[in-house]
Amino acid sequence: MRLELVAHTPNVETMIATSMLTTTSGAQPGTLYDRLINRPGKVKEVVGRAEVQHGNILEHNRLVWLLEATDSEVLEATLDTSYLTFTRLDENRWLLSGNLRAVVEYAQKKKTPFTDALAASVKSVAPDIRFLEHEES
Amino acid sequence: MNVRLLALTPYDLLRDRFPMLGWRQLLPHLSYTFAVEKVSRACSHQMVRHRVASFSQQSQRYITVKRLKECVVTPPTVDDMEAFRGLVEEASEAYQTLVDAGVPKEDARFVLPNATETSLLMTMTGSALFNFYGLRCCNRAQWEIRGLADAMLAQCRDAEPELFDNAGPYCYMLGYCPEGRFTCGGMAEAVERYTPGGRG
Numbered sequence: 001m002r003l004e005l006v007a008h009t010p011n012v013e014t015m016i017a018t019s020m021l022t023t024t025s026g027a028q029p030g031t032l033y034d035r036l037i038n039r040p041g042k043v044k045e046v047v048g049r050a051e052v053q054h055g056n057i058l059e060h061n062r063l064v065w066l067l068e069a070t071d072s073e074v075l076e077a078t079l080d081t082s083y084l085t086f087t088r089l090d091e092n093r094w095l096l097s098g099n100l101r102a103v104v105e106y107a108q109k110k111k112t113p114f115t116d117a118l119a120a121s122v123k124s125v126a127p128d129i130r131f132l133e134h135e136e137s
Numbered sequence: 138m139n140v141r142l143l144a145l146t147p148y149d150l151l152r153d154r155f156p157m158l159g160w161r162q163l164l165p166h167l168s169y170t171f172a173v174e175k176v177s178r179a180c181s182h183q184m185v186r187h188r189v190a191s192f193s194q195q196s197q198r199y200i201t202v203k204r205l206k207e208c209v210v211t212p213p214t215v216d217d218m219e220a221f222r223g224l225v226e227e228a229s230e231a232y233q234t235l236v237d238a239g240v241p242k243e244d245a246r247f248v249l250p251n252a253t254e255t256s257l258l259m260t261m262t263g264s265a266l267f268n269f270y271g272l273r274c275c276n277r278a279q280w281e282i283r284g285l286a287d288a289m290l291a292q293c294r295d296a297e298p299e300l301f302d303n304a305g306p307y308c309y310m311l312g313y314c315p316e317g318r319f320t321c322g323g324m325a326e327a328v329e330r331y332t333p334g335g336r337g
Contacts, residue, residue, distance in 0.1 A: 095163075
């Protein structure tokens with residue numbers, strides 16, 4: 001299996017922080033996003049407080065990969081999780097995507113080279129989220 | 138009502154990288170996040186019917202509703218504005234009385250009207266968004282969510298016209314009206330309105 005991250009929503013952690021503060025702050029979400037986009041320290045602080053049970057705050061981001069995998073490897077992944085989307089490109093290449101919550105929860109649920117690669121992608125775009133820490137310990 | 142497209146996964150990047158896939162095949166892999174501000178709770182109740190979507194909404198458990206009379210959406214069909222404002226004022230007083238009496242906000246909110254403004258982040262895949270437009274740009278949709286859908290579509294067409302010039306109410310996308318006996322009878326006008334360069 002080989003995984004290449006080809007696209008994702010921009011400013012992943014800013015969006016997570018905006019989502020968190022939208023629910024509790026009373027400020028408008030667009031205003032929050034504009035304030036946070038130039039305040040990486042604040043984003044890091046807010047995202048560092050995120051708790052795993054509130055996974056919906058992750059759902060506003062999406063990651064898209066090019067996946068090289070056999071049919072049986074893809075079948076195993078689709079049986080493991082209903083929330084990743086696969087589109088076949090040719091015999092062993094697939095376009096794969098999922099929202100950040102689906103990816104994180106899958107990587108938490110099962111440890112395989114595939115989920116390790118997914119987790120590494122997540123860490124590359126959202127280094128401050130703590131959801132995957134137990135996977136690394 | 139304010140709406141703003143905050144983030145998306147770039148369609149053109151995926152189109153160029155994977156030319157073997159048509160735009161319809163790319164839709165499930167695309168994501169669009171909107172800041173939707175100052176819509177009514179009646180509107181947000183309709184929005185969450187679109188279950189294949191993600192929402193982060195202002196919580197009435199944590200956020201105190203202040204100056205309710207300044208923070209309501211008034212339907213255009215209400216003629217007696219004085220009576221409407223009076224009812225909102227009564228609800229506002231009832232809410233404040235409960236909060237002042239120590240009732241938790243999560244319970245005091247039970248007396249708030251559906252007209253109360255709310256704001257939220259909403260994210261949909263391209264597939265879910267096309268379905269949202271198909272249903273909510275339709276003449277049969279309720280006026281507030283139809284206004285929201287039109288505003289969202291305008292921003293998507295500005296951002297990715299090649300993709301979203303294909304989107305609109307189902308009569309525009311399908312070439313026929315799927316509403317059966319409930320059809321508005323105005324398909325030709327609707328198709329013209331949503332055709333790029335049309336009457337907008």
